[in-house]
Amino acid sequence: MLQIRPVELQDNSKLAETIRTVLIELGVPKVGTAYADTSLDFMYETYRASNESYFVITDGNRIVGGAGIAPLANYEGNTCELQKMYLLAEVRGLGYGMQLIRTCLDFALAAGFEDVYLETMPYMKNAQRLYAKAGFEYIDAPLGNTGHSACPIYMLRKL
Template sequence: MSAAVIRPATNADGAAVRALIFAVLNEYDLEPAPKTTDKDLDDLEAFYAQGAFDVLETPDGEIIGTVGLARMNGATCELRKMYLKSAHRGRGYGKRLLKHAISKAGELGFQRIELQTARVLEEAIGLYEKFGFKPSDEAALERRCDQALALDL
């Protein structure tokens, strides 16, 4: 594994973050929704001010992964926008991003992480399940998502 680092994103990363996320969505035939579900990408710093939005960056400055935690209420956050460029999958980066997000959620005082996903994202779902996420029927699903998972910390 290279010396890729996880760091907080800034609004200056917005274009690269959108390009990565929309490319992965298109890869899985999921539709980007810049006016609704993906509106959070317009102002990362404000939307995630009570949580976190981080990027995985290579030593040469390429953003290859993303992960966000958005506050839902005092005890619960939503894991959002966990994506990894296809050329960098299978190297442990997804696991690293998820471990980071779970640790960060605990540091921020959250007791539960919820997420929404789509069945076509099989690799991600398998990873979430390995980390203990279980099906949840509490979420009102976004249109491109067909299942919800949750993890109690």
Template sequence: MNKEVIITTIQAADDSALASMIRSVFDEYGAPTEGTVYVDPTTDHLSKVFDVNGSVLFVAKDGDKVIGSCGLYPTEGLPEGHVELVKFYISGEARGTGIGRLFMEKCYEQAEKFGYTHIYLESLPAFGKAISIYEKQGFEQLSAPLGNSGHTGCDIWMLKKIV
């Protein structure tokens, strides 16, 4: 991996590579795909999905190669002041380099700028290491989902108050 990793906001040119990277993480972990972003057709056009107020998708690149993503999205049905942490995936070769921590810091900062007070997320047991990282970041598990992400395959729901 190059030392010149750059984090930017998503551009249309990133769509295909990002969708491929996200699906490769699911494949790597043997995570269930039904009811997740893996089969969600919007995963192939994330630059369009994140072209709405109150949303952002950060993309990490090593040169021209997409190696990670993390963003915020005002998911329908979330309580006032809540935003969903979404599309948080890091390629195998980029894990353990601090990119995840940078993504989280950028998302906390951006959530506050947008005026959100809480960050919500959904995940899967297959991503157990990520769950423990979220808990260390102050996220608490919920007994039921918030909002309507459409990702019915996710059965871990977490929330963090940021303000």
């Protein structure tokens, strides 16, 4: 049985390995994407403020995915970003992605955000369908400056 819970300090190395495995599998560029983020190896420390959190999906002691919420970088407004949402292939399509998004949206709402923004890759069609099903809509231009210049698909959801 898979479980969703907040990231813990001891998750850092396993989580970074899981995320990099998914990024390599999907052929994501190593520059201009989450792959290059220095925070990838320090997810517990990165999501410590009261208005941000990262959640992992576990299968026993194994991390099979995760996603986070944090204020949108370099943006004036009450908008957060759905960040680093990645699941191993073996758990995709089983409903855990939607559960993870709902967990993140619930957190964002409780933290007082009004909108949730995300960026993704054009070829990640299944992820885009999941985001749309969760209420995200495409927008024409990026918001803020996430540093992910290689991600040209932008979506936004009102809370």
